[in-house]
Amino acid sequence: MRAALWLLALFGIAAAVALFAGNNQGTITVFWPPWRVDLSLNLVLLLLVAAFMLLHLALRGLSALFSLPVQARQWRMQQKERALYGALLDALAQLIAGRFSRARKAAQAALMQEKTLDARLPQAQQVRVLSHLLAAESAQALQDRPARDAHLQQALNESVDRNALPAPETREGVQLRAARWALEDRDAPAALARLEELPQGAQRRTLALRLRLKAARLDRRTLEALETARLLAKHRAFSNAAAESIVRGLATELLSSAHDPAQLQSAWGKLEPSEREMPEVAIHGAQRMALLRGDLAIARGWLLPAWTRMVEQPQSVSDSLRVKLARALEAGLDSVDAEWLARIELAQRNNPRDPNLQYLAGMACMKRQLWGKAQQLLTQAGNGMQDAGLYRRSWQALATLAEARDDTDQATVAWKRAAQTETP
Structure with a gap:
């Protein structure tokens, strides 16, 4: 359809030109002493159009000629950029493939290539930071800690360059990787220090919380690990079963860290209601209270939700938990009150087998x-x-x-x- 319309438009233009030029009797006289030249108006118009076209082509040719050095410089820049990005991609591919020595060499080649560029790239800061980060990651895999620390420090320095465009995500990524390396070295305080350097929003990301959980557990900071596990559970970073298992284990560990009844009650008060209702946590707390020779009436109060659950929903409590609950209650039978005796007797009558x-x-x-x-x-x-x-x-x-x-x-x-x- 478009081609047909163009064809009709050309026919219309041709017809208009034919009508104008066919009946045009005008002439133009050019006096150039001692000559007189008479020219047809149509010819003059054609000559003007031809002169315009010739001048236009000449200017285009001159422009192309003078732009050759600029184009050559741009072509050289483009080749260097391609070599830079190629080296960066090669470093990443070698790192993923587990060829860490080659990955470090490729990252260093990318850094050298970036220095040879005549003009500054808009992403020059990120390129340098990522190159140092890849080199540091390769050095960490090769257990070359001095080289890793050197590249890490250079990456951190580059990420705060005031002359470059701000890229906070780049620096945050470097800090997260540094925290993970510290965990791999079993240096929990260093990992936690790296995480503390992150902005407040970045500290609540799932990856940062996972690293904090591992570091806190490694450094025996049970309460901090428990709080982190709660946040991860709210963010749905684990499945429900995994989150419950982790929180249960940390709550039990928190109770185990108490060395007297007062500390145990303080630790119990730091647990959330849902954690106190977990049978494993309540039973462990009661056993710990008996071991520390504390108030067993308080321990029986902790056991009441687990007892009620066992009595009302027998299938929801495993046999091992039933045994542990019986042992925990047996430890306080010397001081048990009439109310608990009535509960035990009623439960035994309702389930005599x-x-x-x-x-x-x-x-x-x-x-x-x-x-x-x-x-x-x-x-x-x-x-x-x-x-x-x-x-x-x-x-x-x-x-x-x-x-x-x-x-x-x-x-x-x-x-x-x-x-x-x-x-x-």
Whole structure:
């Protein structure tokens, strides 16, 4: 369609020129003494057009001639830029391929190529920083720490060059890599110091938080690691199961770092409500309180959510956690109150076949000198117990009861069953 319109336009122009030139009788007389030259107006117009075209072509030719040195200089610059970027890409490719010596040589070649440029590139600062960073990464892989530190310092110096365009992301990237190298060297304080140099916004990025978590765990800063893990969980940096496992492990480690009951209660207060409701954390806290000879009533309060969960949702608590919960409650049976005794008795009645509840209720009855009921519950627990530790403790308690009754034969059988190392 466009070609047809152009063809019609050309025909129209040709027709207009033919009409104008065909009936044009005008002449132009040029007096050049002693001559007189008469020229047709059409010829004069053609000559003017031809002269204009000739002048235009001449000017274009002169312009092209005088621009040859500039074009040659630009061509040389272009070749050098291509060599620069080629060396930079080669360094990156060699680094990814694990050829670290070649990667460092290519990065150094890129730096040398950048110095030979006659004009300054708009991205010259980033090119130099990335070249130093690639060289430093290669030196780190080769365990050449002096070369790594030298390139790292040059990259940091280049990233704060005031004469270049600001590129904060480039400097932040260098600092993050430096923090990771410090972690690889098992130097947690240096890694944390590098992370502290980042701007506030960059410190909350997922990569920075991951590095902070590793550094804090390596430096035994459990509370800081726990806070970082919470942020990573909110950012969905881990799966739900992984985030829960990490937070649970750090919460348990925080409780383990307490060396007296006051420190333990302070550590417990720093946990979030969802962390306190984790059965593993609550059980560990109660066990730690018993080990430190603290207030066991407080420990039982910590265990209440886990107990309620075990009673109301038996399938949600594993057998190993049931055993640990029973042991944690057993440690405080000497001072247990009537309310907890009622909870234990009610749970055992509602689930009479659970050996862990039978053992716990039997030990509670034994502490209250209810010998007959204690013997009945402990015998049931000993016959059905799967955990070797509770199995042994059940029969030890039965042997003690038998000895209290002067029943030597029953005590011997119970001690023999207790001495067995395998579960029935």
